[in-house]
Amino acid sequence: MIFSLAWAQVRTYPGRLLAILVAVALATGFLAATATFAATSSEGLRLTAAAPLTTADIVVEAPDSVHDRNWYEAAKVPNVRTVDPQYVRTVSVFGGSRRGSANVQSVATTPEVRWFQLDRGSWPTRADQVVADRRTLDDLGVDVGDNLTFRHDDAEPVPVTVTGSADLGFRPLTGSSFRFYAAPSFFAGDVPPAALLTVDDRSRLAATVTAVDRAVAPGISVMDASAAADEAASRFAGGNTQLVILMLAFAAVALLASVLVIANTFHVVIAQRIRQIALLRLVGGHRSQVSRTVLGEAAIVGTVGALLGMLAGVAIGYLGAGLLDISGGGLRVSPLLLALCVLAGVLATVVAAWLPARRATRVPPVAALREASEPPATAVRGGRRLVVGLVVTAVGAVLLGLAGVGASLPLALVGGVVLAVGLLVALPRVIALLLTPTARLLERLGVAAGLAGGSLSQHARRTAAAAMSVVVGAALITALAVAATTGQATVDADLEDRYPVAVSARTDGTPIDQRTVAALAAVPQLSDTTTVDTVAARFPDGGKATPGTLAALPAGAAAELAPELAAPAAAPVLLAPGTYLAERGLVDGDPLDVAAAGTTVRFTVRASRLADTTGQLLGVTSAEALATRGVPTVPTTVWGVAPAGFDRAVLADRVNAVAAGDPEIEIGGGVTEGSDIAQVLAILLGLSLGMLAVTVLIAMLGIANLLGLSVLERTREIALLRALGTRRGRLWAMLGVEAVTITVVGVAAGIAVGVPVGLAGVTAAVGQTAEPVVRLPWGQLVLLPVAAVVVGLLASLGPARRATRIPPAQGLTR
Structure with a gap:
């Protein structure tokens, strides 16, 4: 009986509950998207990390201290069938108009140990042959049968031929732009860091692992391949934790917002059904x-x-993992988690409806015999609720502030959730209180605007409920956009500070080609380029941080990049890496003797980032200091300086296009850094734009639903206005002003909330590594109010059309 009555209400008046449906779908979608993204990305990362180990039985790894190129041969103990050394080498690759770093891994000699199959061509058998993953060939613009050029460190460039390709289905975690696979002969002279073993009898695997461990040299790790794969997978699968936490925070805010929107919508629906409920009681x-x-x-x-x-969330979560290129394992999500997401959405709806349902029970039967209207704004209850909401909001703001100062991301997430709870409690009351002065302002703009203001003020609770759906969406969009834009500005500023040289192109000691110098000078994103002479030098030993080259900086470049070189001192100034000075126990101003070209020069040493951020460890001094002491130098390097705020991606493409024509040079400097961070921030910006589209739809449906209910409730009022001579156009304008006012108020509140939250969040995230640089996404902040006006007008079309069809005579009857 009860269920039948409830179903009859839903089926008869579905439009009344449309806003509730959308709010529940949004909250559940966030939860399902987070669950899907977490499971899919974890499986993708697991596959990426563990795939090369899945075909072996035992994995043996050697530390860097092992220098014996044949150390793996000791692993050939009884029951071990095959031993395949695994090599890896990072090279520079030149192909077509592209250039970049490439990771080259060895292809196992044993076919059964090869963890992927070719889709075209053949396996490499010689040192000058490679196969590539399909994405690498597409990125380089080459195909099977084409020739490429590889260069390893300072060795001479060598030509290679692509003999085959493979579609791996995911992007391997190599840290390089491109990926190739070669025969063991390609790695002549290298020490393999690992070896993959297969066994004859897997039932004796544990005993074989023990035997191999005893046979190899001390310090070499021996592990069951399945355990090694699990360990590698778990090590990489944690890489998406912060993004999952961020998504969960947004899901929690969306769930809280949905509870409020659902509760307020039920209040509106019950207020409209007072006579029906009273009749049921009667x-x-x-x-x-x-x-x-x-x-x-x-x-x-x-x-x-x-x-x-849930269905939409699964699709969005999988799409998000695909955008990050970590969905190679296919769609993965736990049915139990999806069921819990659905249950959370249903429980949130029922909980949100509990208070309105309780108020519905207070409707007296006599209300069926009289008209009922919602109390005006001045009678909207919730004074204690406002106070509680403001207190909780203040606590959340303090937590966010502390998180920003202390650069604590977990505290920022807690503060954000507390702030959201406070705002969701307080804002509807604040909006309701602001409607009275808003109505007075609208009265000055004409009759239609005055009527709209009066209606908004009279139905304050309903108006606040509709505005809150806009507030939540606008706040989330603004926070994401502000975080991404400020984060990008912070990263760029930090890179510009840490890398005073945006581009460094250098040879291995031979004179640099003047055509390359001219091509780099013509790159429009570089404000200045300087040819730098170098000479091999011998520094006092400082471990791995010891420079091996002196760079002679011309006077013009020194004035811009290193004014301290011209500072008066007893000895010429030498700029050295800070880590080197720390290893040697030196401080700024200490003397340091450096030998170069048979001459020993005593310098006054100073720490400088200029000495270790150009792709090599240097000692940087003035060209005059070396020339006056007869130290010969060779023009081997070009340094390029970029203006503040340069487009890093465009500059990288231009420089790579130049470098592709000169295999003799290596590229370094700030342009090579920050690409991974930029990708994550671009995804955040894309996510905010996607949320903008979703919010537009939600706001449009919510406001249209509100105005539709308003038209039904004000049928006699609208008919009476028509009977008094009000034109249809004025009714259109009245409802349009109501809709635009709701959306503009919601967007303004959302921006006011989102900007500080976004700034606090990004400050907490990057504050430990860089000085935050505030930059607001003015384009999106301007777009939001414009979108609010358009959305409001579109949302008013349907209700206004119904309002203009009400016959004037209906206003004269009861």
């Missing part, structure tokens, strides 16, 4: 029956909305 309905009917409606709508949101 014919003998119990209070519990009324309450259960409302909760039954909530359960039905919540279930439908949660199922729709």
Whole structure:
């Protein structure tokens, strides 16, 4: 009986509950998207990390201290069938108009140990042959049968031929732009860091692992391949943890917002059904029956909305993992987690409807004999709720501030959730209180605007409920956009500070080609280029941080990049890496003797980033200091300086195009850094734009639903206005002003909330590594109010059309 009555209400008046359906779908979608992204990306990372180990039985790894190129031969103990050394080498690759770093891994001699199959061509058999993953060939613009050039460190460039390709289905975690696979002969002279073993009898695997461990040299790790794969997978699978936490924070905010929107929408629906509820009481309905009917409606709508949101969330979560290129394992998500997401959506709907259902039970039966209207804005209750909301908001703001100062991302997430709870409690009341002065302002703009203001003020709770759906979306969009834009500005500023040289192109000691110098000078993104002479030098030993080259900086470049070189001192100034000075126990101003070309020069040493951020460890001094002491130098390097705020991606493409024509040079400097961070920030910006589209749809449906209910409730009022001579165009304008006012108020509140939250979040995330640089996404901040006006006008079209069809005579009847 109760369920039948609830279903009849949902089926008869589906439009009344549309806003609830959308709110539930949004919250459940966030939860399902997070669960899908976490599971899919974890499986993708697991596959990426563990794939090369899945075909072996035992994995043996050697530390860097092992220099014996044949150390793996000791692993040939009884029951070991094959031993395949695994090599890896990082090279520079030249192909077509592209150039970049490439990771070259060895192909096992044993076919069964090869962890992928070719889709075209043949396996490499000689040192000048390679195969590539399909994405690498596409990125380079080459194909099977084409020739490429590889260069390893300072060795001479060598030609190679692509003999085959493989579609791996994911991007391997190599840290390089391109990936190739070669025969062991390609790695002549290298010490293999690992070896893959297969066994004859897997039932004796544990004993074989022990035997291999005893046979190899001390310090070499021996492990069951499946355990090694699990260890590698778990090591990489944690890489998406912060993004998952961020998504969970947004999901929590969306769930809280949905509870509020659902509760307010049910308040509106119940206010419209007062006479119907009273009539039900009048014919003998119990209070519990009324309450259960409302909760039954909530359960039905919540279930439908949660199922729709779950389906959309799975698609969005998988798409997000695909955008990050970590979905190679295919779609992965736990059915139990999806069921819990749906259950959370249904429970949120029922919980949100509980208070409105309780109020519905207080409707007296006599209300069926009279008209009922919602109290005006001045009578909207919630003074204590406002105080509680403001207090919680203040606590959240303090936590966010502390998180920004202390650069604590976990504290920022906690503060963000607390702030969201406070705002969701307080903002509807604040918006309701602001409607009275807003109505007075609208009265000055004409009759239609005055009527719209009066309607908004009279139905304050309803207006605040509709505005809150806009507030939540606008705040999330603004916070993401501000975080991404400020994060990008912070990263760029930090890279510019740490890398005073944007581009460094250098040879291995031979004179640099003047055509390359001219091509780099013509790159428009570089404000200045300087040819730098170098000479091999011998520094006092400082471990791995010891420079091996002196760079002679011309006077013009020194004035811009290193004014301290011209500072008066007893000896010429030498700029050295800070890590080298620390290893030697030196401080700024100490003397340091450096030998170069048979001459020993005493310098006054100073730490400088200029000495270790150009792709090599240097000692940087003035050209005059070396020339006056007769130290010969060779023009081997070009340094390029870029203006502040340069486009890093465009500059990288231009420089790589130049470098592709000169295999003799290596590229370094700031242009080679920050690409991974830029990709994550670009995804955040894309996510904010995607959320903008979703929010536009939600806001449009919510406002259209509100205005539709308003038109139904004000049928006699609208008909009376028509009977008094109000034109249809003025009715259109009245409802349009109402819709635009709601969206503009919601967007303004959302921007006011989102900007500080976004700044606090990004400050907490990057504050430990860089000085935050505030930069606001003015384009998106301007776009939001414009979108609010358009959305408001579109949302008013349907209700306005229904309003203009109400016959004037209906206003003269009851």
